[in-house]
Amino acid sequence: MKASNDMVVTMHYTLTDDSGTVLDSSAGHTPMNYLHGHGNIVPGLEKALEGAVAGFKSKVTVPAAEGYGEIDPEAVFEAPREHFPDDMELAPGVLVSSGGAHGSTPLTVVEITDSVVVLDGNHPLAGKILHFEVEIVEVRAATREEMTHGHAHSGDGHHH
Numbered sequence: 001m002k003a004s005n006d007m008v009v010t011m012h013y014t015l016t017d018d019s020g021t022v023l024d025s026s027a028g029h030t031p032m033n034y035l036h037g038h039g040n041i042v043p044g045l046e047k048a049l050e051g052a053v054a055g056f057k058s059k060v061t062v063p064a065a066e067g068y069g070e071i072d073p074e075a076v077f078e079a080p081r082e083h084f085p086d087d088m089e090l091a092p093g094v095l096v097s098s099g100g101a102h103g104s105t106p107l108t109v110v111e112i113t114d115s116v117v118v119l120d121g122n123h124p125l126a127g128k129i130l131h132f133e134v135e136i137v138e139v140r141a142a143t144r145e146e147m148t149h150g151h152a153h154s155g156d157g158h159h160h
């Protein structure tokens, strides 16, 4: 079977940045799976895998625009310090959740002063060129439940 819309693709992958630093990898773990055509992986990688079959191996370079997006300077903003609970651990690099009406967006703490917390709503990988090394393990048709949910379920049960 070929990777195309509504197929579940199982693959091993290693993601490195421009300097060759490994950012994420499935090596030594269960391969990851995703539902093709539903925007569950970055657009540039999904496009590169279109039509791929089990055994397909490739190196795919994805520009930021087709990865996690360009860095948006307007996504960096200040929030009053008093909006955060006193017992909340705040430090640069810590991820906090906005928990707003539009669902929770992860925000990275940039800086903390006595009065404000500077937050960055950009994805930590925004602005980065992504280098993927992928190997397709399996391609199968999605189940009805996966189609309804819009994402793949792993073989070891349903957890989300």
Ligand code: ZN
Pocket: 145, 146, 149, 151, 153, 160
């Ligand atoms: Zn589900």
